[in-house]
Amino acid sequence: xxxxxxxxALTVGELERRLLELYPREDAExxxxxxxxxxxxxxxxSSVAIALDPTYAALCACREFxxxxxxxxxxxxxxxxxxxxxxxxxxxxxxxxxxxxxxxxVSCLSFHTALDVSSDGARMLPWILDLEFDGIVVPSARExxxxxxxxxxxxxxxxxxxxxxxxxxxVFGRTPRVWGDPDTPVARVVTATGSAGNxxxxxLAQGADCLVCGEVKYHDALDAQERxxxxxxxxxxxxxxxxxxxxxxxxxxxxxxxxxxxxxxxxSNWFTV
Numbered sequence: 001x002x003x004x005x006x007x008x009a010l011t012v013g014e015l016e017r018r019l020l021e022l023y024p025r026e027d028a029e030x031x032x033x034x035x036x037x038x039x040x041x042x043x044x045x046s047s048v049a050i051a052l053d054p055t056y057a058a059l060c061a062c063r064e065f066x067x068x069x070x071x072x073x074x075x076x077x078x079x080x081x082x083x084x085x086x087x088x089x090x091x092x093x094x095x096x097x098x099x100x101x102x103x104x105x106v107s108c109l110s111f112h113t114a115l116d117v118s119s120d121g122a123r124m125l126p127w128i129l130d131l132e133f134d135g136i137v138v139p140s141a142r143e144x145x146x147x148x149x150x151x152x153x154x155x156x157x158x159x160x161x162x163x164x165x166x167x168x169x170x171v172f173g174r175t176p177r178v179w180g181d182p183d184t185p186v187a188r189v190v191t192a193t194g195s196a197g198n199x200x201x202x203x204l205a206q207g208a209d210c211l212v213c214g215e216v217k218y219h220d221a222l223d224a225q226e227r228x229x230x231x232x233x234x235x236x237x238x239x240x241x242x243x244x245x246x247x248x249x250x251x252x253x254x255x256x257x258x259x260x261x262x263x264x265x266x267x268s269n270w271f272t273v
């Protein structure tokens with residue numbers, strides 16, 4: 001994209017168009033919602049807020065930032081809300097968010113599974129955990145080079161499961177849940193953000209020693225461990241919070257000034273006692 005094109009005043013619709021070039025709607029799952037969900041495509045962009053989830057609190061933060069665009073990983077909703085009631089009046093949570101976005105003139109865009117399968121998404125966890133990315137575990141139906149789960153090789157000396165878990169804790173600042181023998185050698189790792197039950201079979205087929213992921217269902221974890229696949233659960237949100245930095249970089253690359261991009265911190269959803 002030419003510098004003069006980047007410098008031109010952006011509308012919401014033009015921002016969406018440029019981001020869809022990076023994360024095409026066609027790469028997303030058919031059930032997903034990609035791009036603009038609420039808002040006016042013709043509205044000029046003042047500044048942009050980035051968040052993992054389009055919560056009511058995130059929309060309130062947009063007002064504090066002076067942002068009229070909220071870009072998130074997760075969409076405002078998958079199934080249409082039952083109503084659009086103002087906050088505090090007992091309405092459907094998703095509908096309340098839509099009401100707030102419309103009332104406060106905040107355009108909401110999301111890049112969910114299209115970002116998950118992108119090259120940006122595929123390289124994120126391996127890079128953060130200093131693992132050598134080897135390839136995709138579960139190719140997408142549309143494009144074989146894209147997909148879910150990243151097969152990786154441990155760099156340098158072989159790790160054990162305990163050491164890998166300690167690395168995850170150090171990098172993410174959260175204590176992961178770990179299933180397996182702490183002394184198990186780990187040479188091949190599959191990483192996956194969010195819910196990762198769909199990559200277990202592929203990880204086993206690729207000879208992985210461990211799956212580092214957001215979360216898996218209990219019985220899926222039980223079966224995987226008995227078949228020789230250890231698990232490190234980071235937490236769904238913890239595994240995906242780095243997407244905010246990925247999205248912020250993407251937004252800057254398509255013409256929004258870095259000083260007009262604000263990341264809303266949602267890292268404190270859970271606590272342990």
